[in-house]
Amino acid sequence: KLNKKIEEGNLLMRWGEPLAVYDTNATEQTQNQIQLFYESKGYFDAEVDYQLKLAGLQKKRIIVNYLVEEGTPHIIDTVFFNTGNDTTIYNLLEKSRDEVKLSQNSTYDQNELRAERERIEILLKNNGYYAFNRQFIEFNVYQSADTNLLSVEVIINKPAKQPFHKQYKINEVNFTTDVNSQLGGRKRQLEKFNNINYYYYKSSYRKKILDQRVFIRPGALYSLDETFTTQRQLANLDMFRFVNIKYDTAGGEFIANVFTSPLDKYQVSNEVGVNVNVTFGLPGPFYNVSLKNRNPFGGIEILELSGRVGFDAVANLSDQTQVTTATEARLNLSLTFPHFLLPYGSAIKTKFGLLNPKTRTGIGYSFTDRPEFTRSNFNGSFGYSWQNKKDWFYDFTFADINLIESEITKDFNEALKNQSRFGQQLSRTFLPSFVSSGYLSVTKSFNEYGLGANKASFIKFYGEAGGNLLNIDAVAEVADESDLANFQFLKMAVDFRHYLPYGKESTLAFRINVGAARPYGRFAEGILPYEKYFFAGGSNSIRAWAPRRLGPGSYVAVDSASGNFDYRFEQPGEIILEASVEARRNLVGFLDGAVFIDAGNVWNFEDRGKPGSEFSFSRFHKEIAVGTGFGIRIDFSFLLLRFDVAFKVYDPARDQGERWTVDEWNLGNKRNYGPALNIGIGYPF
Template sequence: MSLRIALYFAFFLFIGIVTSGCLGTKYLKDDEKLLYKQKIKGSKNIDKEELDQLYAQEPNRQFPIIPFSPYVWFYYWGLDNYDVAKYEAKREASRAKWNTKIAQAREKDKTKKVARLEKKKRKKIAKINKTIQEGNVLMRWGEPIAVFDSSLAEQTMGRLKLYLNAKGYFQAKVDTTVDVSDKRLSITYLLDQGEPYRIDTLFTQTGDSAISKILNRNKDNSFLVEGENYEQNNLTKERERIDLLLKDNGYFDFSRQYVEFNVDTALVGDKKVAIQTVINKPSKRGYHKVFTVSAVNFTTDADVGFIPDSLRIEKVYRGITYRYHTYQYNEKILSRRIFIKKDSVYSKSNTFSTQRQLANLDHFRFINIHYDSSGGKLIANIFTSPLNRYQWTNEVGINVTQGFPGPFYNLSFKKRNVFKGLEIFEINGRIGIEGVAPATEVNDVYTSVEAGVNASLTFPQFVLPLSTRAKEKLGRVNPKTRLLAGYTYTDRPEYVRKNTNFSNTYSWQNENRGLFSFTATDVSIINSNLDSAFLGTLLALERNGNRLINTFKPSFVSSMSLSATWNFNSYGLNFTNSSFFRTYIESGGTSLNFVGTEALEKENLEYYKYIKLNLDYRKIHPANKNTTIAYRINAGIAKPYSDNRILPYEKYFFAGGSNGIRAWRPRRLGPGSYTPLDSTGGETRVSYNFEQQGEILLEGSLELRKNLIGFIDYAAFVDFGNIWTIREDPSREGAQFEFDRFYKEIAVGAGLGLRFDFSFLVLRLDAGLKIYDPARPEEKRFILSKGFYDPPFTPSAAESVVFNIGIGYPF
């Protein structure tokens, strides 16, 4: 192994030496220097990411560790083949070609063909124009060499000083040091922040006693706090807060422009700041007026423009005048989503809440709320346009869960407003094919077919015996009740599984991006037909004390569950600083504790009692404009307490695969330090053929994501984790979770991956390398340990490198 380490070291040393000059310095002129590196020193208590955004010039992007900038090569390679005149001639030739085709189509009076050709022409010309303006593909993928510009360095120094001033460091100084090596230049910006100025005195001038009272009542929410550092950004936040606060208290025509701050550093002493908040009066009226909503009008079919308003039917319910051509919606249900009340003071927040909750109903194409303040009154007009009552959708795509990609087809039908109470009835059918390794093999790939149909009825309220007042309050949290019945058919090489399911779920969400779901009843009846080889494997396990076979018997599974999800800054859609946290708790067979199990035993149905908890946290953190760090921690425990002491197969935890620990095949890692062996053929070898289930899960991932070229990104990742059993499993030695050794059984894998972002989907290719394998003897678990590849862990059997294909990001 020492020879192998030496070879690895020599290889990377060779690469470093060969590429040390591959930064594109040959493109520099004699008097030019390459901006190689830049950094900031001396910053204290300041966000480094914000400082990094202030550079006026950026160095060329490089590969991590290795001093190599291929993007410069791409740019100048493309530049060598870039001829503006050639592209302009190509554009004119293309325009003439398409004009001829369009003229011929017009002569034949083919209107649709003309429109189609015009569209193609615009697309082709736009593509050529982009090349003329931005360069060819290689130039757009690459970047010109970063020639150091002293004027841009001065600009960066100015930006840094202004930024420090805005943070309260009014006596800050910025200097630089420059290090030149051959044609490379590194610059360091030195910050001398000095002592920050602190807020010493706050006072307010409004000239309006009513506004003063509102501000005093809410002063605890102010962004300006005595004793804290002065920060200019807090003035902006305070202006926004006051604007919303007053608009929520009836000041309909108030504007943030009326809020002014006077900052004085000389009034209160050394390094102290006095801030006066001034609420200016409007010049015309001379005072700020509180508006009361005098009427609320709701036009439910505003898109029917050919009908005069005078012909619309009007109906008043709870102070709201509903106007429509044809009666469609139950006013009682609608009124619970409208928080603008007649004779109440105007509130901007209530207006936004009304618009949001009406949109959550999934019944309206658009929702516009307009206020008419002419004549001294404030009239709220709500205009909506209904979505189609009947809707068919088709979806064809590629699906990957824990295997190889396969096609799927979805067909769904939706009917809105079924009983005039804004209910939604849906039927969804799905069939998907995926390449998977069977539960008892790993080297072969078989086709797995999954098909299902679900029917659901969703009510825009909690179907519970609640008071009218309670239902009114719940309207702000988008309450829904969903009744579902479904059937799923799964055909895998080792079994065919049929699942009939019924559930009743209540869901709601708050304004802090919290989504909550409570499933009061979830009942499944499961039947499985086992392949003879798979059945033989399960029977062999049973003889060794493993009762996994019970989960494939005809089963009755009942449970109730609660999940809470917080999505901050649109995680999954927004690749800036965002995070996601989900907690899930499930109680299986709870009702059986009260009603008994005699009926199920009479029908020979297996039943389960268990408690399951799962916590999942994910975060995306931008290191700079080209680099993102993402990480995830996922942990769970499922404890069965029925007589059979097992879980339904779908309720177990599994580890490994394209969305988990990628150096192991799907569901093949663990449990604990268990070493799966295969002694067939007279040779004992490690075998990852059989899926391994556990009752405790701990896994995590850290991933560095960077753009490579164009739509191609690359990633470097480290995954870690394992599964364990709660009780000792005689058939799997080392599977049980023990506090004094579990940390030694955390598997570690690392690897590299490519992501092809086609906008409509992201194709992901990952290669994971086993770094630390707890299935090996303790002294041989690290990949660099002597004996890592000793029998039975031969390279071919142990699969040191595992390749994964995925759709979308792993987390």
């Protein structure tokens, strides 16, 4: 540390850019680099020069101006292949001409030559040319006389002492399922299935299921893509510690060897943590535990038992200044199969193996104990998930069934009745209920969003339909005779996020979240299940408002005694529109800073007794709440703690003409326009 201070100065001295001292060699190197850059972009006749100019009162500053005369760019007119006498490679290249990276009638660019070299290497490796590499690829560029037109010759050089590049056909596939396992010197058993040799000490995995994830076949040409696909899909099973695939060319044969080492059959995971209540700043401890049993029935299934118990500090409904404890507990049992449980043949199942298919079944129980109510939920679900080659991830839950039972206190019951006067009918959500639905979630991460420091995006589409069976007369008759509350609804949402680095240590992050949910049918009585509503406000939403307290629309409850806005109750909505922009920058070491702007609100399709809560195209833009603020993030690499302070800028709950609130900011909480502290783990988006 002492040497660092001597060499680089103290903390304040290390901030900013280092002093730039003029260097003639650096100037000439920059001139040469600019020259090379223009030539690489097709400006072969470009000329680069520079001029120096003294500046400053004492003429001790130098301004360097680089002067570039680009000249005429050179255009690629023709691309042709030269493979010598190798007609097989020539035919492959001609068949894939539509994929050539060198665009005819476009400006010459060395990056396109590099991309074409990579394309040809992958093309040939996917067609049996195991020993081929990009060093055999050469380019000759010819310029037509007195023109700027270019002809590019793509040459495939032949290997040393051989007339042709050899195409490798797989003679045999060996799959060892238990590498690093030893059983007292015993020899591994051999089992053949679908022309693949399986070696093992103990037959632990059903070969019919494993075979669906192997895409290397005897008699087929070597393929780099099929090799990577096999490796990836076997790893997706969550059964093996590693998956290695090696090829043996000894003895004139070409043998594929697949080696896997099994993970532990049983895996226990524990997590202890603390959630911080934003309103009171009090810690709420929680404990998560899960027990995973791999391959319990020999069909490469995963059986998992997980549980959670947590405590949180909440406000008492009758006295908002009093803090009480809320308890939440969950227990879930899930069984996941590595294929679709559908009646179709093995050939189709193998094709589906490319999609990393899974069938998920599960049952669960959750319990919530708050001062105002207790709530129990029995849950059962059945669904499928898969992922296509373009990394779109699909999660289709065919059936999600919930049986909900609640008990409420006398005081809370009175509060719900008061809410019902405004048409909210929240009391219905606390009746014994049967909620069934099915949903489809489609997500895509572009360029590994959230994992790297590059430009990246994320998008999620979500659609859900609830109570569909109630449209059948026979089911509706049974529901009429039942004492349970039933719901019918449709719900859709789109969430888009974008991550844009700029400068050395700065990033702009954007988020747009849009959704709508609507009850329908006579069973719904115009009400959604409480968990299906949208809410705005909180550390991952509009941070200037308390969690789930913004909206709907321009509506706000008013305390009759004080005349102040009453934020005691959560404010559910049927429509949501949110957008956030956040600029992030590393300050020093593990400390990051951010400034942000959040905007959005929730609305209902009808006012339901809450004036201003219904969505209207003519005025919704006037009801978009706006908040801004700044934050500090402590990045421990394995954990990121986030502290955000936000202020309300535009409050749609106020009368028109009085909604801009910057002049009412204060450091206390006067009229709810003081700072809102948000504490969270991880980025808000």
